[in-house]
Amino acid sequence: HGTAIRSAEVLVTSPDRNFVTLRLTTEDGVVGLGDATLNGRELSVASYLRDHVAPLLLGRDAHRIEDTWQLLYRGAYWRRGPVTMSAIAAVDMALWDIKAKIARLPLYQLLGGASRTGALAYGHASGRDLPELFDSVRGHLDEGYRAIRVQTAVPGITTLYGVPAPGARYEPAARAPLPAEEDWDTRAYLRQVPGVFEAVRGEFGPELPLLHDGHHRMTPIQAARLGKDLEPYGLFWLEDCTPAEDQEALRLVRRHTTTPLAIGEVFNTVWDYQTLVREQLIDYVRSSVTHAGGITALRRILDFAAQHQVKSGIHGPTDISPVGMAAALHLDLAIHNFGIQEHMPHTALTHEVFRVSATFADGYLHPGEEPGLGVGYDDAAAERHPYQPAYLPVSRLQDGTVHDW
Ligand code: GCO
């Protein structure tokens, strides 16, 4: 019948960076899009979807979102993991897109309706030194941002997470056949960061919400020390202070500091949050819709978080496609425990492929009022930009030891 899935296409394109998109079409011709982009491992999700998921979807009723989610999660036998959960996420997003289009409503209406007028967004300021950083913060304020992430270079370290080369935009993955190597020194970093925030507070005053990403590089005791050192500057959050697959480690960090903590962009299920949320060891959940099993699954994680006064901080770098971002914005608008939304704008070329209804104004994002997710896909534009290998860098200490990137 009309809502049975007629086709499941996996689309790979690279308008300035790689994106994997699932497009489902029903017998009636209703189209749903889902984001399956896993930075640096794109083709594994494309194969998972094309070879193992698409055949299961053909002929299924597109309305059965929960049943399809459970079929893909339990039916694979092999659970969790970024490849599986990104594939499931893409299916889930596409099915929600279809359902909302059939209902002729923007998706957030099906998720309970708007709980706010827009999603407070934070932008990424960075600099190799303080004057450059101040310019970058000022530039973001001029664009309307009301919350700003701050990353800087560290003396003695050549390349650094979040800080682009002069004149360039920051983009985590680099187009190359192999990952680049970067250097790292945690002690140099710990000496540098508190002074940066002292300077930023001195320049921009006490009110502006400031965020910082530690990118999994500290041990628990180092993270505890940084959290303590940053307390005078009242951060909105300190992100990924430790590699948090060791959930218990956060107890030690928490014992020492009241700096709010955000974790989870590399997590993909509610199980990764059990200890962190139940024991209130974090303040913000960082998972993306794209990597955590879709709207159905992230909603569940956020509802669990809400019971423990933990809020959302949905991951929104450029490697979340405009489809994944749209899904995030509909959730942001609907949930009660919204915290903040990361916003790393896509390039003009990316927007030639993905036409979006979402808007950014006065520091707030809104998904728009188009039925569904509010994203269109231009095949002709996409085909002009074939996949190109691109990788996240790896990180080594001075003696050559591989470190967390
Ligand atoms: C963030 C993230 C990203 C990641 C990237 C990896 O907070 O936005 O840390 O910059 O590094 O998404 O693919």
Ligand code: MG
């Ligand atoms: Mg991060």
